[in-house]
Amino acid sequence: MDEPTSDTAIRVLRGLKTPLTLLALLALLFVGFRVGYDWLTAPPPPPEVEPCEPQPVTDGQLKAEQVTVRVFNAGGRRGLAAEVTKALQDKGFVVASTSNYEGDDAGRPAGTMIVGAAPENPEVRLVAGFFRDAEIVGDGRADRSVEIRVGEKYPGFVDDAANRIDYAEPQICLPQLIQPGTAN
DSSP states (O other), rough: HHHHHHHHHHHHHHHHHHHHHHHHHHHHHHHHHHHHHHHSOOOOOOOOOOOOEEEETTTTTTGGOOEEEEEEESOOOOTHHHHHHHHHHHHOEEEEEEOOOOSSSGGSSEEEEEEOOTTSSSSHHHHHTTTTTOOOOOOOOOSOOOOEEEEETTTOOTTTTTEEOOSSSSSSOOOOOOOOTTTO
16 A cells, blocks of 8 residues: 555656746746846946045135035026026136935925035035025035035025135145036
8 A cells, every 4th residue: 555655645746846846936037037126226326436635725725716516406496506506606616517406305405505524624614605594514525525405495695705715734635626618
């Protein structure tokens, strides 16, 4: 009686071998598809940030033309970033880019937000002096550029703000200067 039972068991195992193999391959295919889909739909990595480079400070003052800014419209008013960009360029600042703010809502100000390496840095203070009631945020950025985010309740530009600030050191680490006509 052992033989018919073992023959039956062998036949059952042989019969299950193909469906079990197909299920295992299907599971493997599903996992591969899922991983591939996640990889394809993941956001691209952020662009590599060039570190700051030492730049001379003459006459003990950091000047607007040494400071690189990026201007973002974080509100719904069309053309606001372009308006702020024009005002900053008129004061001598180097504007690397002007666009709409695409970040999370926590970084979207109601008024004006100035973001730089640290709130006490001279380039951040110089830029902040041009904006009324600006919120100043430090994020430790390596390139020492300054972001300006203008929101729905943008309080305005200070026209008579100084375009230089005292800085006692002979050098300051700032982004490489962009030549006119090469900004994005």
